Amino acid sequence: MFIADGMQARVLDPGQECKTPTIDGLISRGVRVTRAHTPLPTCSPARASLMTGLLPHNHGVLEVEHGVDADQCVLRTEHPHWAQRLRDSGYATGYFGKWHVERTGELEPFGWNTFDIRGARDHANASQKGLAADDSMDPDTVRFYEGPDGYNDTLKYAVTDVTPNDRAIGGPAGLACEWLDDRREDPWCCVVSYYEPNESLIVGREAYELYDVDSLELPKNLKDDLSDRPNIYRRDQQIWNDVSDDEWRQILACYYGRITELDGQVKRVLDKLEATGQLDNTVVIFTADHGRYVGSHGLEAHNFGAFEEIYNVPLVVAGPGVAEGITTDALVGFHEIGQTILEVAGENPIDVPDSASFADLLADPVAAADNHREAYAEYFGSRFRLTQRVLWQDEWKFVFNGFDFDELYNVKADPWEMENLIDRPEHADRIREMMAGIWRRMHETGDTTLLNSHYHSMRFAAVGPNSGQ
Structure with missing residues (x-):
């Protein structure tokens, strides 16, 4: 399972400008669920829901765990995780990359035999202080979010000459490929988890230059005045009022470029599976914890608003037992993926009312569509x-x-x-x-x-x- 961070589902629509050849290949040999929704559009609550099958009010993580005191947003450990079920039934389990579920950084109690989340805490601390530019970045492309007085200047976007495999984005796939080399005979479950394309939009030159910045289409709702929506949406929109159309295109180019780089990292892992003869016997999932506005409704990031750009997440599943080349508009939850993995693996579900498997939808999207006509989410603020x-x-x-x-x-x-x-x-x-x-x-x-x-x-x-x- 590949977990992106802050990726709009819409970028995978046919005819969209974002280039994702590897994920497009997964769609062609699997099922794309166009209306998957996160239970809460913030990293820690969404990821804790993914691991437990619970809505945030039940697992206790209501916002990002590094942004509050240590006695707040504490994951309730009495609830089982789906990875524990797999491990206990004989699966080797490996987790590589962004965790952001709870504070200890020790994943073994949650079902992961092998894990490497190096850099996670450093990244969280840096995002709080404001990421800095460095000498690898083209100075003509470096832009910061600035002011008002008293706030840290935070890197908005930049183009770098450092290749993806030599940047943080290359770490999780590299670790996963090393681990998969030793897994050829045993059943296994591997999560490859990313910070991208969220946070500061630092993109490699090769991916950036795939996009003609001046011709990129702006979101159709960029100029939404939000006049009939809650006032806090408009207050947040004021932060972005001085962003010109040209700069929104620049932001989009860097955002799309990061997704293209992420697509390349997915390819690294799939190539490893193919080279080791495991691809045809592996269920592959691509998804994201939440979306990102990138100009939609005149907003950026994902902290306010209940719009689809941040709730609707990409979900593609391919592999044994999964229908091929079908796109469905059935409604499912990001927090239901674990229950689905358990059913696909022949394991008993976690007994909670918050989530249920959608394995029937993957096997026969047409016949099962009527079973998935409702979805639910909650938000407590950030x-x-x-x-x-x-x-x-x-x-x-x-x-x-x-x-x-x-x-x-x-x-x-x-x-x-x-x-x-x-x-x-x-x-x-x-x-x-x-x-x-x-x-x-x-x-x-x-x-x-x-x-x-x-x-x-x-x-x-x-x-x-x-x-x-």
């Missing part, structure tokens, strides 16, 4: 506290915002989410039904904080908690 719950039902998406007014989108008719339908009277019944659906999810998964909001000054929702029972 440094700045706020409450969101998100429900997808077919083409409809409802966002409950405990801090502001709600959102309703038809993502089929309005894929760029430019029109909030929440105040349209013709959708009043749908809003009540979808809010009841959110309460139902809370009851099923024990989301007690919001279930205990009967107090009269907290009655913000269209219908109350009892409607979900």
Whole structure:
């Protein structure tokens, strides 16, 4: 399993400008799920959900673990991880690259016999302080996020002459390839995990020059004024108001270039599997913990907003028992991947109500599509506290915002989410039904904080908690 960081699902759509020949090859021989969603669009909560099959309110990691005090965002260790199940049944397990699930950095208790997450803590510390430019970077391409006074200047993007294999992006694949050399006879599970394409957009010249910066298409919702969305979205948008169209194209070129470099790292591992005769007997998964705006809605990063650019993540699966060359718009959760791995491996699932396997969808996407018509996510804020719950039902998406007014989108008719339908009277019944659906999810998964909001000054929702029972 390859786990990217901060990668939009949309970049894999046919006709998109981002070049991903290796991942495209996986799509052609497997299943692409176009509507996979992260349970929370921030690294640590999403990755903890991936490992446990739990929603964040149940595993305890509600935001990035390195950004809060040591007694906050602590992973609840009483819950089993799917990797433990595989290890205990005889699988060799290896994890290489970004972890960002909990603080110890000791992965063996969580099911990983072999692990190497070197550089993870250094990277987290550097991202807090602001990454610096170095002599390998073309000075004409180096740009920083600057000001206001009192904030660290943070590297925005840069082009470097150092090749991917000699930069941090090359580390996880190299470690995985070494480990796979010794795994030819035994069943195994390997995770290759990345910081890319998130954080500062440092890209190698070769990948960068694949893109004609001046001709790159800007997001169709770049100029969204967010006038009918929560005010905090507009406050965040103000940070990016001085970014010109030309600079957005520069950002996109570096973002796409990093994804192209990541695609090359996937190829390194697949080539190793093919060279060792293991590719045809290996299930390969490519996904990401969350997306990134890169100009969509006039925003960057992934800290505010409930838009598809940060919730919708890439998901491609190929290998034995998986249908070939099919794209499905069924709804699944990033946190359900572990349950799916267990079923594919013939193991018992983790007994939790938060997630379920979608192995049936991989085997027969057409027949199983109706089993996967709803998805759910939650958000607690990142440094700045706020409450969101998100429900997808077919083409409809409802966002409950405990801090502001709600959102309703038809993502089929309005894929760029430019029109909030929440105040349209013709959708009043749908809003009540979808809010009841959110309460139902809370009851099923024990989301007690919001279930205990009967107090009269907290009655913000269209219908109350009892409607979900």
